[in-house]
Each structure stands twice: as structure tokens, then as C-alpha cells.
Amino acid sequence: MKTQFYTYICELQDRITQSLEKIDGQAHFQEDLWDRPEGGGGRTRIIENGAIFEKGGVNISGVHGELPLSMQKHFNVGEATFYACGLSLVLHPKNPMIPTVHANWRYFEMYDAHDNIADQWFGGGLDLTPYYLFEEDAIHFHNVCKAACDRHDADFYKNYKKRCDEYFWNAHRNEARGIGGLFFDYLKPSQKPMEDWYAFVTDVADNFLEAYLPIVERRKNLPFTAAQRDWQEVRRGRYVEFNLVHDKGTLFGLKTNGRIESILMSLPPHVQWQYNHKVEENSPEAQLLEVLKQPKNWVDLE
Numbered sequence: 001m002k003t004q005f006y007t008y009i010c011e012l013q014d015r016i017t018q019s020l021e022k023i024d025g026q027a028h029f030q031e032d033l034w035d036r037p038e039g040g041g042g043r044t045r046i047i048e049n050g051a052i053f054e055k056g057g058v059n060i061s062g063v064h065g066e067l068p069l070s071m072q073k074h075f076n077v078g079e080a081t082f083y084a085c086g087l088s089l090v091l092h093p094k095n096p097m098i099p100t101v102h103a104n105w106r107y108f109e110m111y112d113a114h115d116n117i118a119d120q121w122f123g124g125g126l127d128l129t130p131y132y133l134f135e136e137d138a139i140h141f142h143n144v145c146k147a148a149c150d151r152h153d154a155d156f157y158k159n160y161k162k163r164c165d166e167y168f169w170n171a172h173r174n175e176a177r178g179i180g181g182l183f184f185d186y187l188k189p190s191q192k193p194m195e196d197w198y199a200f201v202t203d204v205a206d207n208f209l210e211a212y213l214p215i216v217e218r219r220k221n222l223p224f225t226a227a228q229r230d231w232q233e234v235r236r237g238r239y240v241e242f243n244l245v246h247d248k249g250t251l252f253g254l255k256t257n258g259r260i261e262s263i264l265m266s267l268p269p270h271v272q273w274q275y276n277h278k279v280e281e282n283s284p285e286a287q288l289l290e291v292l293k294q295p296k297n298w299v300d301l302e
Helices: 002-024 069-075 135-150 156-167 194-206 208-219 226-245 248-255 260-266 284-292
Strands: 030-035 040-048 053-066 081-093 100-111 117-129 180-187
Touching (some): 002 040, 002 081, 002 194, 069 248, 081 260, 117 194, 135 180, 135 208, 156 180, 194 208, 248 260
Antiparallel strands (some): 040 053, 117 180
């Protein structure tokens, strides 16, 4: 399974980066191959200063070795070895009318003293972080997510949308990071055969471009003001806060001696933290904040 999934994410990285370069029309991804001293490595691809994408990364990695003590405590196990692979992406567009998007799909194995698989699971998802809310974009994104889920289980979208809303919650701000999507973790063979989980996770990943690129196409030529750009950078600050305070993937990478440049590629290049920032009542900015106070159902759950 680990070989099958790693082969898949290598192909997926190619497909996604090629499509993003095409829609940007100006910038190209820079590739950085790296090795992890404890075992494994990865292929980082970064796009910067494009016509559409101010900064973005589409990264894959496959790492293995001794499970660090911090992770032994997290999983409540003794000494063990592990293998983890996945694709992680974040795209920060220049135009504040285009939302930031994040996605990752990952696979994990843990081994006993005899190198037998003691535990294994899939995880991942995708979520959207707009700066200005266009309801048709939110509906489109969630419809694509729901369609992928419905091909596998009628309850998946409802369950994994709820988990996404709960996970991407900036607790110290008491607001959502964005308008959600899907989040799933610990998809194990005790629940379904791993082949079924593989089919589900890859179906969701295969539909990422369909979920996001039509939104980019609709918004890429919209005009924006300096004040709207300032708002985008203020909201990006909340994105940074979530990633550094709450995000499990970031914390896992830091605790397993992950590659710092790849882990922190999710951070936007231009950010603001204004003291006690306020927005005008009934403004588009205030409308976004209202939506972020309480998760919303964007599609019919029946």
C-alpha cells in the first residue's frame, strides 16, 4: 500500500503543478529534492510571484525511521518504527478575490519489533479560505467535495465536512479559518479494507483541481483596491496563527525533525497583524466574519 500510494502522489504532484502553471501563465514551479538524515526525503515544488499565485507549494514526501519519543507519547506506544508519505499543498493568490486553498492526502504505517505492520491509516482533506465571500464559489467547492464522498458512502460528506469545520477552528479567536471542506484521519482497516480507503482518498484528491480552478478562473481578473489587499493580509495573519498554533501536520513535521522549509512553505509572503483590527458594519469584510462565526451548510445534505 505504501508503494502504491507514494507512486500515486508522485503522479498527482505532476498533474497539479502542470495545471497550476498553465492557469497562472507566468510563473513556474521550482523543484527542490531533499533527503531526511533519519530516512527518506521529498520533492518540494514552490511557485512564487506569478500572475495569479503570489506563493504556493505542492510538496510530496516519504519518510521513515524510529518513531520519535514525542510521537510515541502521542500514539501511546513504546519504541517503534514508522513510514509516512503524503502530498501537501497551499496556494496563496495575489488577488484577494481568489481564496487561499489547502489540501493534503497522507498515509502512515507503524511497525512492531519484527517489522510487521502494527497500525496503518489514511488521512487528509481540502479546505477553502476566502477573503471575500462569493457564495457560488463556496457552493461549487462543497458540491465537488460531496460528489467525491457520495461515490463511496452517503455519510462521508456530512461526517468529514463536520470534522473539517471542527478542525480548522482558530480556538483562540473563536472563529473558523475559512469555509471548510473535508477533513478525515485515522481511516483504518478495522473500519473498511485499506483498498477501499485508498479508492476514496484518491478520488477526493483527483477532484481537487475541479474544486478549485473554476473559482480561480471566475475571480482572477476582478479588480481590487489597496484596502482590500490590506484586508487579505490581515486575514492571512489568522491563517498563520492556525498553522503555527493548532495544525497537527505542522506540529508532526516539527516533532519528527522534518524539513523546515517544506513545513513552513504554507505561510504567506505578506501578512499583517494590526492591533485590535475592526471592520465597518455591514461591509463585505463584516459579512465574511459573520460566516466564520458559525459553520454553514453550503449544499443539501439529503
